[in-house]
Amino acid sequence: MESNKIQNIIIKYLSHQANFSELNDLEKWVQNPNNEKLFNSYIRTNYAIDYNMKKFNSEKIKIELLKEIANERKVFKLKRRYQVMRFAAAAVIVGLLTTTYFLRDDLFSKTIEAKSIIVNTNTILPGTDKATLTLEDGSQIALEKGTSVQTQNASSNGEKIIYEAEKPKTSEIAYNYLTIPRGGQFFIKLSDGTQVWLNSESQLKYPVSFIEGKARTVELVYGEAYFVVSPSTEHKGSKFKVLNKSQEVEVIGTEFNIKAYKDENNIYTTLVEGKVDISIENRKQNLIPNQQLNLDLKTNVSTIKEIDVFNEISWKDGVFSFEEKSLKDIMTVLSRWYDIEVVFKNKSIEKEEFIGILRKNQNIEEILNGIKNFGVIKNFTINDEKVILE
Template identity: 35%
Template sequence: MNETEILALLQKYQKGTLSNEDKDKLDAWYLHKASNSNGQLSEYELQDSYEYLKSKLPLKYETKVVSLWPRVAVAASIALLLGTGIFYFTKPKEQIIQVVEKPQEIAPGGNRGILTLSNGKQIVLADISAKDTIAKEGEKEEVTIKMNANGVITYIVNPDADASKNDANSFNTLSTPTGGQYNIVLADGTKVYLNSVSSIKYPTQFNGDQRMVELEGEAYFEVAKNKNKPFRVKSGNHAIEVLGTHFNVNAYNNESVVKTTLLEGSVAITYKNQKAILKPGQQSNVSDNFNKIAIREVDTEAAIAWKNGRFKFDNANLKTVMKQLERWYGIKVEYRGDVSDVRFNGGTFMNKNLSEVLKVLELSNIKFKVEGKTIIVYP
C-alpha cells in the first residue's frame, strides 16, 4: 500500500468506519512495519519522525500542549511511533496526560491617570475616592480640586478670588499611562476627555485675555463658551483657536499627522504661517510632510469612538489600528510581511479582552500570533 491508501485507512479508523477487510489490511501493514523495524532512532531522528507523522495524521492538536511523559517513554522506532499515533486518537485520555497552556488574556485599559500639581507633587488618581478634595491651588488656596461622584476631576474657583491676577506658575498637568483614560472639567467649565498615553497642561484658573492649554496625545474638548476669552489648544507647532465648540485633537508623537476633527461650532487651525477654518464634519491634517493644511470630510463618529468606549475604523490602515491597540492594551506589535494595503472598516467595544478584538480584525484575512505581550502580525 502507498502512503495515500494508508492515510485513508487511518482516517476511517479514527471515524470508526473501517470495514473488517480494511482492518485486516491495516493490521497486516502494521505488523509488517513492526517486524521490519530493527534499528533504534536517535533523539533527533525520533523527533523528526514524530513531527512528520503529526503533520500527516488526521489528529487534532491543541496549541501549546505540554506532555507530562518524557521523551524516553516515546516509541524508539518509527513503527512503534505509528502504532502510538493510531492509539492516540482512539484513546487519548487513557494513554496521554496533557496540560494545556491557555494563553493569558490581555485585559483592556480603564480609568487611570496621574495629576501633577504646580509644586511638582504627583497624585495617582486611582488612590482618590469619589467626592474627595484632592488639593488646593493658588497663593490663597483660591482653587479647589475635587473628584466628583463620577470620578471626574473638577476645578472650583472661589468666586471672591482676584480674577485679574495672573499666576504664571499655577499650572497642573493631567497625564494618562498606557491603557488609561481620564476626564476633567477645567476651571472655566470646559470638559476634556483624555485618551491613553496623553497629557494636558493647563492653568488652575484662566486669568488674562485667553484660555491656553497644551496637549500631547489625544483629547476631546467640549469648550465652555466665552466670546471675550478664546480657548486655544497648542500642540508643538500646531494651534487651534475656538470660542465654544466640540472637537477632537489627535497629536501623538509617534504619529506623523496631527488630526483635528470638528463636531460642533467652528475652529481656526494655525500651523507655522498657515491658517484654516474648519466646519462641522471636517478634519484638518497637519504634518511636516505636507506643504499646507489638508482638510477633508470624515466620519466624526470614528474620530471620537474612543471617547464613547469603542474602536471604530473608517478605512483605517492596519498600522494605525495596531497603534491604537498598543496604547490601550500595553502591547508591542511586530510585522512579518507587507501590510501596507490592508484597510479596516467597522469596530468593536474597548472593554473587550485583546483576543476578542483580534478575532474581529482577523475577518480581514490578517493573522495574529500572541507571544506574551507581543503581537506578531502576518498578512
C-alpha cells in the same frame, strides 16, 4: 433623504458595511411614515426573487429591520474591506442578501472556531480610567478608578477630576499637568467649565485658574483630546486656545478633537460643532463642522476634508470606529488602549484594510481571533505584553 442615498445605505446595511452614522440615518428614515411607500417598494423588489412571495409582510419586515439596527449597535464588528463592487452589481445581489438576512442566515456574521497560539500570557485587560496629576510644585498624585483625591483646587473620584470654578481677579497662573498612560483614559473639567476627554498616552498642560479677561490657553503636549469649550460669552469674551506642536487652535465656544501623538507624523484636528481657527506658522485656516485638518509634520503641508466625525470621536464614548483603516493603524490604536507591543512577522499584512466598530471593553484575544478568521493572519502569539502577528 435622497432615494439613491438611502438605497446605498440599505445595500451597505444588508452586507454589514454600514457605519454607525448610516445606521442612525436608516433608522430615522424607516420610522418616517412618509417613506412607507418607498420602503415597501424596496423590500418588495428585493423579495421578488423569493419563491415564497405570498408570505410578504412589509410591516413585519420593518419591525425586524429596526430590531436588527438596534442589535447592530450592540454587537460591534470588524469587517475586512474588499474591493468595492459596482453599484449595479450590488443592486442585483441585494435581493439575495435581503432574503437570507431576514431569514437570519449568518452568511456575513458567522464566527468560525479558531484556535490561536497563546504562550505564557498574563491576562491583557482593556484600558481603564487612570492618570497622573502633576501639581504646580512638581509633586505627583496617582488618579485611578476606585480612589478619591482632594487637592487645594480640585477633586477626583478616580474617574474624572473637577477644578473649582474660576476665582475673580486672578493675577498669577499656576499650571498642572494631567498625564494619561498607555492603557488609560481620563476626563477633566477645567476651572472655566471646559470639558476635556483625554485618550491613552496623552498629556495636557493647563492653568489651575485662568486670568480674567485674557485668553484661556492650554497645551495638548501630546496624544489625543476631545474638547467641549465653555463659550467666551460666559468669560467676558475671552477666547480659548489649544497649543500643541506646530499649530495653535483658537475657538470661541465649540466641540473638537485633536490627535497629535508623539510617534505619528500627522496632527488631525476635527471640528464637531462651532468654528475654529488653526494657525500654522504664518498662515491661518478655519474649519466648519464635519471638517478635519490634516497637518503633515514632515512637509508642513495641511489639507482639509469633510469626514464622518463619529469615526474620529467615538473613542470617548467607549468604542473605536474604523473606516477603511489598515491593520497596522488599527493595531496602533489597540496597542495604546491595551498597553501592548505589536510585532508584525509578516509585513505584507500591515496594509490590509478593515471597517467596523469595536467596543473598548472587548477582550484582545476575541479581536485577534476575529482578524484571524478573515485569513489575514495565520496565527498570533501573546507573550506577556507583546502580541506577535504571523
